[in-house]
Amino acid sequence: MAWTKNVLRVNLETGSCTTEPLNMEWAQDYLGQRGLATKYLVSETDPKVDPFSPKNKMIFVTGPLTGTMAATGGRYSVVTKGPLTGAIACSNSGGYFGAELKFAGWDMVIFEGASAKPVYLLITDGKAELLDASHLWGKTVWETEATIKKYHQDPQIRVAAIGRAGENRVLYAAIVNDLHRAAGRSGVGAVMGSKNLKAVAVRGTRTDAYHLADPEAFFAATEAGKKVLAANGVTGQGLPTYGTQVLMNVINELGALPTRNHRDIQFEGAMAIGGEAMHEKRPTDGKANLITNGACFGCTIACGRISRMDPGHFSIKDKPQYKGASGGVEYEAAWALGAANGVSDLEALTYANFLCNEDGFDPISFGATVGAAMELYELGLLTKEEIGFELPFGSTEGMVRLAELTAVGEGFGKVIGLGSKRLCTKYGRPDLSMTVKSQEFPAYDGRGLQGMGLAYATSNRGACHLRGYMVSPEVLGIPMKMEPQATEGKPAMLKAFQDLTAVVDSSGLCLFTTFAWGLSDIQPQIQAACEGDWSEERLLLVGERIWNMEREYNLGAGLTGKDDNLPPRLMKEPAKTGPQKGAVSKLDIMLPEYYQVRGWTPEGVPTAETRMRLGV
Amino acid sequence: MQKSLHIDPNKCTGCLQCEMACAWENYRTFTIAKSRIKVFSFHHEGRFVPYTCTQCDEAWCMTACPVDAIQLDPVTGAKIVLEPTCVGCKVCTIACPFGTINYVAQTGKVQKCDLCDGAPACAKACPTAAITYVDADWTGLDKMRQWAGKTDTNPATV
């Protein structure tokens, strides 16, 4: 229950769409979404597979709480092998698409093979068909969604699509649904592009798609959960008002805002690009960047930013398609497009963010790669001739231009589309790439926040803030305050966060609920929705099992403990200013302890005992 | 005084809790295709407008019905579809000039808001109080104008 118990298997090579029952034994061990799809991927593919080979599979997956009245119950994930990292990729998205897939009667869609020509998948309840997408190839996400809805004359169809970035295999291409929600990281969009799959369009009207195990308990649990979210300062006020952008000034003041490719740790322009700035009236047209906040399906937090640009801004002067409202910058995007390369023009960031949504690429990796390119430029390793224009730190025009080029795969955009690791390697300075496992850091500095450094180094999908959000204890004091520079207790805390996150990511809920919710808030919701025993203990075991399964996959793919590292800059160059001045990462102290609490060998391999205990 | 649904689109975030609540209340499913209230998204304007039947005085749907399948609830003032009687001819769906009574292919019947017997599930579920159930002396077209005045979706008026 809560699962539809149906899997749609789409063979892009033969064009066949078949139905099979969900493996319920696995569902009991891995819950859903991230965990369950990874189990399928691990069981069906060789971890050594080339991410762009037809042998790589790609799975769209929902959780048992997706498409329910549980607050934020609308998430889905895309699981595949990531081309940016060569590791497991699991990108999570909100919007309305996931719930629609569930209403159509599917827990997951497994794509295998690659199509000879561009296609899109149309799912209408139990019916799935691959349709010709040659007319959509070369089109943006926005055009694709509009064209599909129009052609099928159904504005209620939900669409997840790749833009030109995915077609061009930008290594951090995203899959964008509902125009500005994205399965953003690790290049899942490029895998979709490699399969010649332009979009997945869903319309779900089934009323019997799934059932709640105990409706009465479910409403009691979800209503209690909603009250907690409403009463909490972060989820009830901070996020709706400022979105994740609430963090910009906080992190900057704390001295953990990576700036100019992590050369600096505080950004003088932070005020101009943060949550408060989005509310301020622009001198140019007297209007604020932010129009309102928007929610994903079922979300009672509503952290989404909906922005409208200054119509007179240089970047969009003759481009009416950017003058309407659309998804505004979230914190990570504002940081990556702004602080990471020293740009403090909020309108320019908004424009670049629109482009990321419009053509489907990850603003974090893109912005961070631009930051690296700027550093290479300043060092004289990259020239104006190669780029086509000047690219010093702080160049708004440069950042904007690169966003445009990356979106369409032209000029130097092609190189930017490879990501920071490949860029810096190409120009002889791999050490300048601010990445882990080739994936760019998000908006917290691993020197300023020691726990985050460890989280980055050990994240199964490369540098990522969403695998174990140590910002919670280190900045917000959730569930307890931990000093940013302390190392004590952090490996254990991180493990707990990672395991809990794996549970949340497998449930259909949004991770942001955990600003307010603990496992004791989430557990009753899962228990009431799903058949089986879902005690807190068991859920944490599920989370740990998922983490270890992902780890095994990465080891199988050829990664080792040596890849659990941070760039030399974070290990050696002390933070220059602010409260964390002088700090470097103490990863070498924390990592061995982390392996230990994980039950892994000193080389970072799960011991036989751990494997046995978890059954992986 | 009879109550009516009052909708303030400015408060709506597009979370669709109301749609799920409506579908659940009436059909024990979260599938929002079964909801009688619809949140229309105005992407270009960055706005969400929840919309359902205003229980208008004219009740075009009710008078057009050839088989007497839509009835007035004397307590709430709602016009209620009697599913067993409805033959699915859809004439009410074109008679209502607001587009708020719709055909449901699965059941072969039409559906519209019935005010949940005076305890609207959508209003209860809305986390932002964009939907409330309030005493109101304005009805029908005036109700529409009340909402619409706040929708601010026509650039001509912005």
Added chain:
Amino acid sequence: MRHLIIGSGPAGVIAAETLRKADPAAEITMLCGEGEPPYSRMAIPYLLRGNIEEAGTHLRKGADHYQRLRIELVQARAQSVDTASRTVSLGPGKSLPYDRLLIATGSRPSLERLPGIDLPGVRSCWTLDDARAILAKARPGTRIVQMGAGFVGCIIMEGLLSRGVDLTILVRSGYMVRRMMNPTASGLLRRWCEAKGVKILTHTQPQGITLEGGVLQVALPDGRTLPADIYLSAVGVDPNLEFLAGSGIELGQGVLVDAAMQSSMPGVYAAGDVAEATDCLTGKRQLNAIQPNAVDQGRIAALNMAGRPARFKGSLVFNVLTTLGLVSSSFGEWQGIPGGESTELLDEARYRYLNLQFDGDRLVGANSVGFSDHVGALRGLIEGRVRLGVWKQRLMEDPTQIMQAFLAAAYSVA
């Protein structure tokens, strides 16, 4: 005040009920011309399909509904109207007086001019009596030749097929429902019907019908004959006006009425299929034989009869039709107007179609197939003569945005 209503279809019934509300003391009499309780023709297709019993076609379900509202039902047909003495004759020696008269006699099937049209086995599908006759005869394998694929012709197909009959449709023109659908929409319908096993012969006008050995033989122009157990004639409708000859009431195609639904004769009103009112778009007088029009007009007429001035905004031709499960609709000037603009979307494989017609920035007409969500808003936009402003262009680009256009344009622009 004595109110007399001739005809107990939807126009008559709504008028009677509205009169009762507006004038609690009035005397209200309603003539039923078919020996049946007030019923709705529209429900006949569902009776054929077996979804409902005969009682399900009755316009009101409560046994004492009319009694409770003090509406007297009289089973009789009006033979003539004497406007000087304000009486209606019900035949030799029987007449009823009135202070206010409503003519709500609806319409009847047009008669084909065809040799053999009076043979037994030739029927229409218009009254409950027709339905009973068809039900009595239609068995699996029964051969039905239906002449006409207009609105009613299409809507009854499902009921007929559900009986297992062998159905052949003859269409004089090249198109089905050509009075409400453009060729694209009509073509989709035809393909749909053929896919469901209905034989459709277009450009076919039968030459005559004969009865041979108990089986009808329908002669086709190409010399072939089709054997038939039933010949269903469904070629259109004409208003029931004959009894008004010599009454002095001004007649065109129907009873000519003003915005108060009053005829040329003071105190005499008309509503429904029989009335010829002004069209809200063209401003021309025309018949409009659809149910929502009948009830709107019945209500307006009754309010005026009760002394409460009410104006009819003009009739809008619109309809929704289900042909063997495929929903289609038609609104206003669906064929477009000279100098107007239009936009359309077609997904042939999935039988979906949407066509909008504009006059400047106003919507004036629409056709849809397979698209039924929120179609009522099309009525709102067209009838309300709503200025679409920027939404005109947006609808041109994406006609599925009708509800958004309606919400934004219909009520924000004061």
